[in-house]
């Protein structure tokens with residue numbers, strides 16, 4: 001009747017890995033450089049908006065069809081379908097092999113049963129003959145004994161052949177048939193997927209002619225629509241595609257991370273996180289790529305962008321009821337791979353909670369310090385650089401918590417964690433019993449996985 005909450009339902013914060021009793025120690029100290037601050041090569045934007053740039057001409061880029069773009073540096077274009085297709089194709093190969101082997105088994109079995117059948121047939125006629133003979137000469141008792149034994153064996157053998165073998169073969173054939181039907185269904189699904197994929201990919205994503213070093217540069221050059229653009233921060237490197245948010249807080253944001261529907265797997269290796277993965281943007285029927293996909297821009301690119309000068313970062317998130325909060329930091333620098341992409345961050349404002357610098361507020365003391373992300377190196381499940389007993393291969397945050405991230409011991413925020421549909425999840429649903437969802441502890445706690453989260457960066461300049 002009353003709406004008292006059970007005092008026993010204490011939500012266990014799993015972000016940290018408490019010290020075990022004994023001599024284990026935790027050292028928060030890390031040799032981390034401060035984020036880049038000070039003068040920017042950008043001045044504040046003029047108060048009055050500059051004359052709108054010439055109407056953006058769209059340039060059609062060649063499309064290969066299928067999942068990959070004709071031009072390699074353009075990366076993967078086709079959204080959700082391709083991930084699925086790859087997974088199904090992988091599955092199909094192994095099942096096909098299995099069925100081939102089973103087919104061979106069934107053939108062998110049916111051959112050997114034929115042989116035995118012939119053998120028993122021979123035995124049957126031999127037995128008949130013998131019986132005729134023994135009926136004529138009743139005094140041969142030894143033969144009689146022999147005939148009885150033979151008859152018993154014959155009955156067993158015949159039984160095996162007439163009922164056991166055929167029923168075994170029938171069962172096997174049934175299994176085979178089921179697998180064959182499954183494969184047919186998979187093949188049908190693949191074909192449908194292939195068609196869909198082809199269609200989505202041939203609707204080319206025209207790349208606006210306006211390009212620049214990053215999205216702020218593009219904004220200043222007149223690229224005012226949010227969408228996919230080609231950027232080239234440094235003429236030494238190949239240009240690449242990014243999603244620019246040109247509307248939030250006056251635009252100029254380069255999206256470095258985006259999650260919104262779980263279509264892309266974020267449990268990836270170091271190399272993947274280094275070079276980036278996922279789908280930059282797609283076209284939902286407007287003729288241009290104005291909808292961002294799920295992606296990680298890549299640690300190399302993020303590092304390069306943030307090292308060009310003072311950079312701010314904006315993390316926007318949404319829960320499954322449509323509520324939105326954000327965390328913004330005026331300074332954000334990612335060092336190079338040689339420094340294992342160590343993160344330095346400072347200057348919080350926002351509504352989501354300052355997890356990066358303060359850790360999880362539901363924890364205290366050392367347990368809380370363990371969840372601070374500032375100053376941490378990047379870790380993936382195949383490259384452990386976290387602060388949880390460095391050197392011990394059994395203590396790896398990334399392996400347990402689902403994605404690549406600047407883990408400490410382990411986290412208060414886990415934007416690259418696993419995608420859980422619906423929000424609330426439990427330790428029993430988690431792969432390792434840990435809070436491996438898309439967690440932001442200071443907003444929703446450990447056992448709530450966000451619906452969407454996005455990280456975007458912009459060159460920081462004081463007068464805005």
Ligand SMILES: [Ca+2]
Pocket residue numbers: 384385386387388389390391392395396397
């Ligand atoms: Ca570790």
